[in-house]
Amino acid sequence: MASDEDRDRDDLPEEPGDGSSEPTPDRGIGFGKIPGRPGGDAGAGGPAGANPFAGTPMEGLFGAFGGGQMPDMNLLMQQMQRMFAPHDGSVNWELAKDVARQTVAAGKDPAPLSTEDAAVADAVRLADTWLDSVTDLPAASVRAKAWSRSTWVEETMPTWQAMVEPIAAHVVGAMASALPEEAKAMAGPLMGMLSQAGGAMFGAQVGQAVGGLAAEVLSSTDTGLPMGPSGVSAMLPANLRAFAEGLEESEADVFLYAALREAAHQRLYAHAGWLRARILTTVEEFGRGTTIDVRAIEDKLSGFDPTNMQAAQEALAGGLFEPERTPQQQAALDRLEALLAFVEGWVDEVVTQATDGRMPSAVRLREAMRRRRAAGGPAEETFASLVGLELRPRRLRDAAALWAALRDRQGASARDAVWAHPDLMPTAADLDDPIGFAVDDTDATDDSASFDAALADLLDGSTERPDDGGTDDGGADDGGTAPDAGPDAPGDGGPTDSGDR
Numbered sequence: 001m002a003s004d005e006d007r008d009r010d011d012l013p014e015e016p017g018d019g020s021s022e023p024t025p026d027r028g029i030g031f032g033k034i035p036g037r038p039g040g041d042a043g044a045g046g047p048a049g050a051n052p053f054a055g056t057p058m059e060g061l062f063g064a065f066g067g068g069q070m071p072d073m074n075l076l077m078q079q080m081q082r083m084f085a086p087h088d089g090s091v092n093w094e095l096a097k098d099v100a101r102q103t104v105a106a107g108k109d110p111a112p113l114s115t116e117d118a119a120v121a122d123a124v125r126l127a128d129t130w131l132d133s134v135t136d137l138p139a140a141s142v143r144a145k146a147w148s149r150s151t152w153v154e155e156t157m158p159t160w161q162a163m164v165e166p167i168a169a170h171v172v173g174a175m176a177s178a179l180p181e182e183a184k185a186m187a188g189p190l191m192g193m194l195s196q197a198g199g200a201m202f203g204a205q206v207g208q209a210v211g212g213l214a215a216e217v218l219s220s221t222d223t224g225l226p227m228g229p230s231g232v233s234a235m236l237p238a239n240l241r242a243f244a245e246g247l248e249e250s251e252a253d254v255f256l257y258a259a260l261r262e263a264a265h266q267r268l269y270a271h272a273g274w275l276r277a278r279i280l281t282t283v284e285e286f287g288r289g290t291t292i293d294v295r296a297i298e299d300k301l302s303g304f305d306p307t308n309m310q311a312a313q314e315a316l317a318g319g320l321f322e323p324e325r326t327p328q329q330q331a332a333l334d335r336l337e338a339l340l341a342f343v344e345g346w347v348d349e350v351v352t353q354a355t356d357g358r359m360p361s362a363v364r365l366r367e368a369m370r371r372r373r374a375a376g377g378p379a380e381e382t383f384a385s386l387v388g389l390e391l392r393p394r395r396l397r398d399a400a401a402l403w404a405a406l407r408d409r410q411g412a413s414a415r416d417a418v419w420a421h422p423d424l425m426p427t428a429a430d431l432d433d434p435i436g437f438a439v440d441d442t443d444a445t446d447d448s449a450s451f452d453a454a455l456a457d458l459l460d461g462s463t464e465r466p467d468d469g470g471t472d473d474g475g476a477d478d479g480g481t482a483p484d485a486g487p488d489a490p491g492d493g494g495p496t497d498s499g500d501r
Contacts, residue, residue: 089161089165089168089169089199090165090168090169090171090199090202091161091164091165091168091199091202091203091206092199092200092202092203093157093161093203094203095200095203095204095207096157096160096202096203096204096206096207096210097153097154097157097207098207099203099204099207099208099211100153100157100206100207100208100210100211100214101150101153101211102207102211103207103208103210103211103212103214104149104150104153104211104214104215105150107149107215108238109148109149109150109238110148110238111148112146112147112148112237112238116146116237117145117146119146119237119255120144120145120146120233120234120235120237120255120259121144123144123235123255123256123258123259124141124144124233124259124262124263125144126256126259127256127259127260127262127263127264127354128141128263130260130354130355130358131260131263131264131267131350131351131354133354134350134353134354134412135264135267135350135353135412135416136412136413136416136417137267137268137270137271137416137419138267138270138271139263139266139267140231140263140266140267140269140270140271141231141232141233141262141263141266142231142232143231143232143233144232144233144234144235144259145232145233145234145235146234146235146236146237147220147234147235147236148236148238149214149215149236149238149239150214152214152217152220152228152234152236153210153211153214155220155227155228155229155232155234156210156220156227156228157210159225159226159227159228160206160210160227162280163225163280163283164202164206166280166283166284166287166288167283167284167286167287168199168202168287169287170287170288170289171202171287214236215239216239217236217239218235218236218239218240218243218258219233219234219235219236219258219259219261219262219265220232220233220234220235220262221261221262221265221266221269222261222262224265224340224343224344225276225279226265226266226269226276230270231266231270233259233262233263233266234262235255235258235259235262237255240254240255240258243372247364247365247368248364249361249364249365249368250361253359253361253365254365256359257351257355257359257361257362257365257366257369260351260354260355261347261351261369264346264347264350264351264354265343265347268343268346268347268419271416271419271420272419272420274421274422275339275343275419278339278422279336279339279340282332282335282336282339283332283336285328285332286329286332286333286336289326289328289329289332334428335428337395337428338395338427338428338431339425341395341396341398341399341431342399342402342425342426344373344396344399344400345395345396345397345398345399345400345401345402345403346399346400346403346415346419348366348396348399348400349400349403349404349407349415350403351366352366352400352404353407353412370396370397373396395431398431398432398434399431399434401434401435402426402430402431402434402435402437402438403415405434405435405437405438405439406418406437406438408438409438409439410438
């Protein structure tokens with residue numbers, strides 16, 4: 001049976017160029033270049049690199065006029081309809097989904113076999129059994145599924161929408177507010193059309209980012225976020241096999257290690273109900289501070305030759321309209337980076353504990369995963385392209401060391417209990433001294449216990465002092481008697497001191 005992608009492929013505009021299956025934006029959405037687009041082959045658009053609309057809905061429109069060929073009018077009409085189609089919000093999400101599916105369809109996307117579904121279910125079941133022995137957080141996987149790349153696009157698009165829409169709304173608002181009043185008056189009704197075109201540009205870039213990412217991710221939480229439906233642990237067998245090709249480990253070990261990470265992510269996000277909302281709120285806070293530096297744009301446009309298409313593409317690729325990052329945005333990104341590092345560090349820590357003594361290849365797979373992330377893994381590339389966040393691998397290692405130190409000093413229960421409330425979480429400053437977070441917390445408990453003991457001793461001493469020093473020249477120690485001592489009191493020569501011993 002033909003898949004949805006096969007049935008709809010004729011309805012989608014063709015991609016010019018070399019058919020690369022991994023185009024991913026490297027700048028804020030709606031701005032800058034789309035890497036992975038053909039550099040030495042501009043397709044039908046003319047000489048290499050001469051298509052300034054690469055990565056936008058107008059790319060096919062521009063390319064249709066190249067090479068002396070008559071343009072495909074059906075293609076032109078499809079492009080225009082998509083570009084100006086009404087849509088809710090600041091991003092044309094229907095276009096984004098279509099572009100993502102088309103990007104996936106440009107490469108191989110085999111549907112998972114029934115045996116792969118069974119292998120994923122077995123791996124997740126075993127992963128949960130191992131994790132039960134190292135963490136108090138209960139299993140959260142209700143179903144385990146094997147996904148194709150196109151299924152990953154469909155299932156994760158709602159989360160992308162929730163994450164990107166607030167940023168896009170603030171960027172569009174900043175662009176509109178940056179226009180002089182005279183320009184707004186002259187544009188008049190065209191402002192609405194420009195808004196629709198801007199939504200299409202955002203949609204195209206997001207779609208290409210998501211489609212490119214579908215060829216890289218290993219599971220539904222590989223970006224560090226629960227991108228899929230709640231309670232569903234999903235893995236992509238095609239991508240897992242591709243990842244395993246460069247390793248000496250068996251595919252079974254790679255599947256199991258990925259299942260351990262997926263199950264650990266699912267447990268954490270199910271237990272810390274505040275976590276996902278906090279991440280999305282921080283992303284929106286970043287978008288809220290978006291501003292457009294009109295003067296910087298004017299400086300870049302000085303001496304600009306609009307007839308030079310190569311220069312136009314270079315200007316766009318250089319981030320001509322890229323928003324300036326404000327101190328408030330940088331603070332939001334720092335918090336987001338730290339929060340994602342804590343998530344990845346906790347997963348790294350519990351998976352390491354779960355595989356200790358059970359899986360000899362886990363040490364090498366752990367390092368392979370870290371190298372993959374350091375070289376530009378899904379989380380780093382996604383956030384760098386959509387919100388400008390670069391998830392530094394050093395932060396992941398520091399976060400893993402922090403959770404390990406907390407477990408060593410206070411136990412696994414204390415390590416996991418921190419996720420119960422955001423106020424209990426370490427801060428970004430604690431990543432600079434990961435051992436100190438656990439040490440300081442333990443020392444604070446010890447100091448409190450010492451203070452309580454000292455206070456009790458002081459109070460006990462104050463109540464005994466009148467008995468010890470009734471007079472300056474007498475007392476129990478020098479043969480005197482206490483004022484209220486009875487006949488059996490020690491030290492007075494009574495029966496207790498003489499006859500009973």
